[in-house]
Every structure is written in C-alpha cells, then in structure tokens.
Amino acid sequence: MSNSFPNARKWAVLEILIIVLLALVPLFTTFPYRVNIFLSWEGAYRLSSGQVPFKDYGSPLGYGFWIIPALFFKLFGPQMITLVKAQVFINIIAGLSFRSILKTLHVTPGVRLLSVLVFVMSYSFFNFWPWYNHTVIVYELVAISFLLRAFFAEGKGGRYLLIALAALFVFLSLFTKQDGGGMALMLCLALLAYNSLETRRWLDIPVFLVLFVVIAALFIVPLMPGFAYWFNHGQAPHSSRLALNDFTDEIMGGSNWIKIYVLLAALCLFAGVKQWGAFIHERREVLFALLTLGVLGEAAIFQVTSYTPPDNNIFFHSFAFAFIASWLCRLLSVPLRTGSSLALATVLILFWWSGTWWKYIGRYTDRLFPVKEAVYAPNDSTHENVVSRRNYMVNTDTTDVPVSQWTFSRLPVFHKIYMPAPTVAGIDRVMALPVVQQKRDNIKVLNMTELTPLAAAMPFKLETGQDYPLWYHLGVGMFNRQLAAFKEKVRTHHYDVVLYEYAPTLNNFFPFTLRGELQQHYQLVDSFLAPRRPTNAMIEVYVAEGAPRPVTDAFLHKVDTLR
Incomplete structure (x- = not known):
C-alpha cells in the first residue's frame, strides 16, 4: 500500500480541514473580557443599527473593519460572543485566501499543506476577536488571491472581473486601516507592474487604478463632508505620530525574524538560480519572490505604524516559510509527499508554534502537576525565604484579580x-x-x-x-x-x-x-x-x-x- 498522497483532492481536503476545524475551536469555549474589544462592539452595533459612518458618528478609520461584525450582529444579535463568531468567519476567509495564493503560484502540495498549518498556527488560531490590525491584512490576502488568479486567467472578461474584485478588497483594506491598506495597494501595484512587463498587458494597471478610484468614490462621496474631517490622511487635527527614528530603531534594533527570513530567502535564490536572465521571465517564481519580499517589507513597516499589540505583523511567517521551504525542498531534494515525512514536518511545526496551543493544554497540566508555592517569609525565622522564578518579584498590586477568579454576568x-x-x-x-x-x-x-x-x-x-x-x-x-x-x-x-x-x-x-x-x-x-x-x-x-x-x-x- 502506497504511503504517498497523489490525489489532489486529498491535499485540498486536508488543507481545508486544517483551516476550518481550527477556526471553529472558539465556538466551543468561553472568554475573558478582551482589552479594547469595546471598539469592535460599538462600531458593529452602530453599523448594524443603521447608523451611517461619518454622518451619525466619526472615526479616523474607514468602516471596512466593522462590515463583517455588523453583518453577524444582524444575524445573531449584538452579544459580545457574536464578535467571536464573526472572527471565526474571518479566519476561515483568511486561510482560504492564503491557500489560494499558494495554489496559484504552484507551490507543491506538501509545502502548501505545511504552509497552511503555519499560517493557521501563527496568525489565525489565537485570533478569537476581530481587530482592525488583523482584518486589514485579511482583506489584503483576499485582494492578492484575486489579483494572482487574474494574472493567469484566460480571456479578458474573466481577468477584468478578478482585477475588479482585487481592487474592491484593496480598497476595503485601506478603508479598514490606512497603513496596512496603503501598503497592500503598493504591493499589488508592484505585482501588476511586473506581470504587465512580462505579458505586455499594459492595460491591466490603468484598469486596476480606475476601478480602485471608482470603488473608492462610491464608498466615500456619500459620506462627505464628515469623511474629510474624520478620516486620517494627515490633515489637521490628525497627526502621523511617526518619525524616521521609529523605523530605523525598530528595524535595525530588532526585527530579527524578518531579517533572518530575508537572509534565508536571498540565500535560496542565489543558490538556486543559475541564470538570472532566464529566471526573471519565470512569472510564477518571480511573483512568489516579489510577494514574499514585499510581505516582509510590509511587516517591517507595519510593526512601527501599528505598534500595539506588538504581534500585529506576524502574518509574514507563513509567506516566508512557504517560499524558503519550497526552495529548500527543491535544492535538497526533500520529499514531502509521504505520510511519514509530512507527519514529522507537522510535529516540528507544532513544536515551533507550541506557544499558540500550549496555554490551553497548560491549564490541565497545571492541575495534574501542581507546583508547590514558594514561601516568601523574610521575617519568619522558622522558614527559609524561598525565591524562585514564580516569586522573585514582589507584587505590590493590591487590586489585581487573577483570571481564575473572574466570573460571568x-x-x-x-x-x-x-x-x-x-x-x-x-x-x-x-x-x-x-x-x-x-x-x-x-x-x-x-x-x-x-x-x-x-x-x-x-x-x-x-x-x-x-x-x-x-x-x-x-x-x-x-x-x-x-x-x-x-x-x-x-x-x-x-x-x-x-x-x-x-x-x-x-x-x-x-x-x-x-x-x-x-x-x-x-x-x-x-x-x-x-x-x-x-x-x-x-x-x-x-x-x-x-x-x-x-x-x-x-x-x-x-x-x-x-x-
């Protein structure tokens, strides 16, 4: 009996199961009140109640972020747990879009399966609540998936429809958060420029830009004049709150994952490309390289422009893994089509991203193997003062309520x-x-x-x-x-x-x-x-x-x- 997975349908089923099943986990648990989730709730509540943004209320952001939560409020009611249901849907869309991108780029099934697992574990699984710094990237992923499919579509009609959908979701990304959406637009234009250069389909760029402007006008014009005051494009009373030193300090002083990925990607290209003149015309390979490097660059900027929480930019791990693993498997002749090789690789990835799932397992291990509390007795001569990693700092916060003591309303x-x-x-x-x-x-x-x-x-x-x-x-x-x-x-x-x-x-x-x-x-x-x-x-x-x-x-x- 063969231990390989030659059937394309089997690969698709496995990938979709990973995306969907892990996204559904939050539906079967309870949650502590999330810091800042008040904003997600009120924006969705106002929108679902029929209020018009920039006329009934103002926001420095567009309302793209609140569209999906507002729709779920309409369907399931304005309970806070409905936001979790909305995020389940968003996580599924994100995973399917990432998979679509890799499939269009002809990433081999084994690498694609593992990359989907990395994407879910590193970016989706722990995102239980909708937040604009996540949704802005999800819209970008949807846009890129449509755009790449347009590059290889047959016939002008189908291609322009896909370009229109890409323009729509790039705008929704910008209408969710200006920094991530602006970089999504620039990345899509870079991909369009290369593809047009290779295919001589020069009309694709102006078509995309015209569609983007038309879609933006359809959304924005009905919201004027309040939109011009509220939406932050650098005008008073808004400010950018950014400085050049913010970027140099963060990128040069940190960003270790991003820099090591850039180094590994460069090494893979230099080791694998024998004739650069021929390689530059291999559209899927070059688009994959441009996309990966573009995502790494976007993540480096995004960590500065959207600095809280500090892990907003971790969408780059899955793209870097997919690119580097594709080249390493090719250069080292690593087989990833057998059950044993995939099982081993899966275990290693789960070990790599154990931080996203161990906190749930840890709740049970703490009960099975309780730790004896260290004694803090500096003035008690009958006991030694035991200092450990659990008590080496004295907690002076007398108002703190451990989550284990939280309760339901x-x-x-x-x-x-x-x-x-x-x-x-x-x-x-x-x-x-x-x-x-x-x-x-x-x-x-x-x-x-x-x-x-x-x-x-x-x-x-x-x-x-x-x-x-x-x-x-x-x-x-x-x-x-x-x-x-x-x-x-x-x-x-x-x-x-x-x-x-x-x-x-x-x-x-x-x-x-x-x-x-x-x-x-x-x-x-x-x-x-x-x-x-x-x-x-x-x-x-x-x-x-x-x-x-x-x-x-x-x-x-x-x-x-x-x-």
Whole structure:
C-alpha cells in the first residue's frame, strides 16, 4: 500500500480541514473580557443599527473593519460572543485566501499543506476577536488571491472581473486601516507592474487604478463632508505620530525574524538560480519572490505604524516559510509527499508554534502537576525565604484579580464572557440605579468606558451626529473640538448618567480633563474595577445633581433582585 498522497483532492481536503476545524475551536469555549474589544462592539452595533459612518458618528478609520461584525450582529444579535463568531468567519476567509495564493503560484502540495498549518498556527488560531490590525491584512490576502488568479486567467472578461474584485478588497483594506491598506495597494501595484512587463498587458494597471478610484468614490462621496474631517490622511487635527527614528530603531534594533527570513530567502535564490536572465521571465517564481519580499517589507513597516499589540505583523511567517521551504525542498531534494515525512514536518511545526496551543493544554497540566508555592517569609525565622522564578518579584498590586477568579454576568449581552467579580457586581449596581430604573425609556447616558455593550443591556440610545466620536481616546479617536462639546454637556447636566473609566497609566485613553468637569458638576455614586488586566483602571459612576441617589438597603435589595 502506497504511503504517498497523489490525489489532489486529498491535499485540498486536508488543507481545508486544517483551516476550518481550527477556526471553529472558539465556538466551543468561553472568554475573558478582551482589552479594547469595546471598539469592535460599538462600531458593529452602530453599523448594524443603521447608523451611517461619518454622518451619525466619526472615526479616523474607514468602516471596512466593522462590515463583517455588523453583518453577524444582524444575524445573531449584538452579544459580545457574536464578535467571536464573526472572527471565526474571518479566519476561515483568511486561510482560504492564503491557500489560494499558494495554489496559484504552484507551490507543491506538501509545502502548501505545511504552509497552511503555519499560517493557521501563527496568525489565525489565537485570533478569537476581530481587530482592525488583523482584518486589514485579511482583506489584503483576499485582494492578492484575486489579483494572482487574474494574472493567469484566460480571456479578458474573466481577468477584468478578478482585477475588479482585487481592487474592491484593496480598497476595503485601506478603508479598514490606512497603513496596512496603503501598503497592500503598493504591493499589488508592484505585482501588476511586473506581470504587465512580462505579458505586455499594459492595460491591466490603468484598469486596476480606475476601478480602485471608482470603488473608492462610491464608498466615500456619500459620506462627505464628515469623511474629510474624520478620516486620517494627515490633515489637521490628525497627526502621523511617526518619525524616521521609529523605523530605523525598530528595524535595525530588532526585527530579527524578518531579517533572518530575508537572509534565508536571498540565500535560496542565489543558490538556486543559475541564470538570472532566464529566471526573471519565470512569472510564477518571480511573483512568489516579489510577494514574499514585499510581505516582509510590509511587516517591517507595519510593526512601527501599528505598534500595539506588538504581534500585529506576524502574518509574514507563513509567506516566508512557504517560499524558503519550497526552495529548500527543491535544492535538497526533500520529499514531502509521504505520510511519514509530512507527519514529522507537522510535529516540528507544532513544536515551533507550541506557544499558540500550549496555554490551553497548560491549564490541565497545571492541575495534574501542581507546583508547590514558594514561601516568601523574610521575617519568619522558622522558614527559609524561598525565591524562585514564580516569586522573585514582589507584587505590590493590591487590586489585581487573577483570571481564575473572574466570573460571568447575568446579562445576555455578556453571554460566555467572564470578567472580574467586582466588575460584574458594579454592572449590577449600575443597572439597579434609581435613575436607570425610572428613566428606562429615555435615559441619557454617556458611556466613556470599555463596557460599551451596556448600550444594548440597559438599554439606552447612543448619541449620534457628524461631530460625535466613535470612541474617546483624545488625539486618536476624538479631538479638542469634541472635548469642548462634552465639557459643555457635562456643565449643563445634559446626561442623566455618566460612566467614566479612569485609566491613569494610559495617555488620555478617556480624556482626563473631562473627569475634573464630572467631579465638579456631577455626583460620584459608585466606582468599580474596569474589565482589564492588569487591573489599572476604575469605572466611575456619576449621576446628575438632584438625581435620586441609591438608598443603601433598597438599592442593595434591587441589586440582589437583578442578580
């Protein structure tokens, strides 16, 4: 019996199973509240409610990121767990697009299978929540997959349709995040330039650009004039927040993975290419090289322009692996068509990327093999003071709540999402506030916290307006003009309830000066931990002067009833 996999359908089934099955894992688990996920929720909620971006609210980003989550809110409701379902879909699209790219470039089945595994383990498997720094790359992958298929399509009609789809998804990438989308556009133009040079199909470039401009106009013109103020293209009050030293320090002082991949790719080319004059005309080989080097260059820039979280740019691993493995297998005559060779390679890849899956296995090993806690007893003469890797630093944070002690809220919008117990208790107290109970139908709330789903849970109507920000990070999501408007509303007691998150270690994540206005013109009736780790932020609850304040016994009874 043969131990090889000669059937193309078997390869396709294996690759698609890897992509789909690992993407479905999040549907069967629960999640801690994710830092910054409030932005994903509110943008999707507003869009799914029929609000028009740049007319009903403003954002320095386009709304490309929120299209898929908003669609899922329409289908499954605005629970936070719906965002996870949306990300499952996004991860499947990302994996299929990456596979399509490798298939168009004629990457051998064994290398393609392993590359898909690297892509899923390094970029998709741990991405449970939608975030614009991930979605911008997914749209780019879809665009590149269509563009490469267009290069080898038969007939003008089919080719131009694929080019149109590529232009659409390049625009959606740009309309999700300017930096990643702009680099996606440049990379696609570079691939188009080479392919046009080789095929003499010079019309492809202007067709792509015209389609891109037309698609952009169809999206943007109806959003004017608010779009011109909000969308950040370097105009005031926006700023680039970048400096040349940021790039040189990050790339020259770090970026070790990117630099070693560039070195290995160069070595493969120099070792494998015997006649450069002939090689330059091998379209698929050159396109593969251009794409790989382009992705590595994009990742080097992206880590500076999108610096948080620090692993935004790890999409480059799978492209570099596919390129280098293809050349090494060819140069070293490594067979990757047998079950034993693929099994060994799979084990090695899983070992390489064990950090993405071991944290889940580690939960069980910690229970099977519990570690004896080291003793910290500097003033106890009867015990030695044991210092280990688990306690060599003294934790002075008295507010920290370990994730193992987090719990679930009763509110449907937080289904399957656990938070610190003080946060859950604080949410219950907010829901039980007399002013919330009395003005349930027309309460005015300003929610400057990460608990944006309270808009659906309470519920209250979100404010709208061309000058109203989607989020409140001063200098990023809103500016002095909006700050002045909020100050005036606070001074005139426009809101019945204001929820303000005080995060002293984050630079105006919620405007500090507005807190002073609240302390002067509103009554602070409660405060509790924000749903984040480290627990370095507090949510403060303010009610307008003269509003009924919670009476201790009745208030606590109401909280118990709601629970």
